[in-house]
Amino acid sequence: MPTTKGKSRIEIVTSVMQANDRLAEQNRRRFAAAGVCAIDLIGSPGAGKTSLLEVSIPKLSGEMRAGVLAGDIATTRDAERIAALGVPVVQITTESFGGACHLEAGTVGQSLDKLDLDGLDVLFIENVGNLVCPAEFDIGHNARVVLLSVTEGEDKPLKYPLAFLEADLALITKTDLVPHLDVDLEALRRNVRKIHPRIELNMLSARSADGVGPWIDWVRRKVAGSTESRS
């Protein structure tokens, strides 16, 4: 989002955010009506969002029906990687929306029309790779996960606080690389909690599959919780 110095800009930004929040509520009602738990994944480019889905979706198959909305500025690469898993996927390329640096509720709502929501239990929404702007927009999700790779450094939760404040779970990814880095995992954990003391926190490597189990259990709990709250 641009800075908001003038009064007219503040008014415009406020009205944009209010319109977004109305559309987010519509999305949330659609998810509830269809019995779908929508999980928004945010993080920097290369934080490992698509790799996480590639390792998770096969593990969930048989017990729940998953679908994916993949957000990118350009290319359909992520959708192609997800489609190879045999689950429904819709690619949102924000180039047609002015190269937007995040997903908005309206863009997500339009894309939901292309999915059979009643045929899903969980919808993963892979946001545009950006640790800043996606955190500012409610897209109607039931839960939000922030991914931070160990290569990004332990100071990042302090430098990008909103992404961690607005998430229910922090996933520290690419832990297989830790032996080759100078990263301080204890400081990283401490910095996440300094910003959001009650956030859940898991560490994993999609490559080695270490730590994937607790993340899958978290997804199971979220999906079960959103089904219970409707019954």
Added chain:
Amino acid sequence: MPTTKGKSRIEIVTSVMQANDRLAEQNRRRFAAAGVCAIDLIGSPGAGKTSLLEVSIPKLSGEMRAGVLAGDIATTRDAERIAALGVPVVQITTESFGGACHLEAGTVGQSLDKLDLDGLDVLFIENVGNLVCPAEFDIGHNARVVLLSVTEGEDKPLKYPLAFLEADLALITKTDLVPHLDVDLEALRRNVRKIHPRIELNMLSARSADGVGPWIDWVRRKVAGSTESRS
């Protein structure tokens, strides 16, 4: 930048960009008058912008006088790391500008007042960690460098094209990690050139110092070029 669907939003965004471009020209004139070459560094969180400066500034000392503007949403960590090198540094925290996800020309201009520009030959501007939004704003720089770490993956130039289109040099960082990754460096190079065929491209590791020489030579050429164009 938010999406621009309504006419009034398009007008606002256009006027914001025009105001930015005017202020960018002012900055550029100040750099020229002071004989300073301003180099804007953009890239994702953790792409290695601060580490690059930590390894480069000591190598340039004795032959040119360097200063740094460090942009972040929150914290003064980068400025502290740079100050340890004994060069003038000003930290811009965009939290006071609404948590902006990029530097704008006006913000940079205000920060220039805190530096003795006449005492510098090169000013490194470390933009906010974000591979999307900083590329949209001219801040009056003489050259722009996009950093992409090998851990982010070879598809990123295609997914974040504007950052590569708007840069004069692409620096592929953290090459010491290549043996531990599945990244395809040849494809990465090809993808950078597909977006911007004439961009300069270097690979380096700030940690091992491999490849730092050609980058330092590029800085020397840019600084010499901007001095010549004034004499």
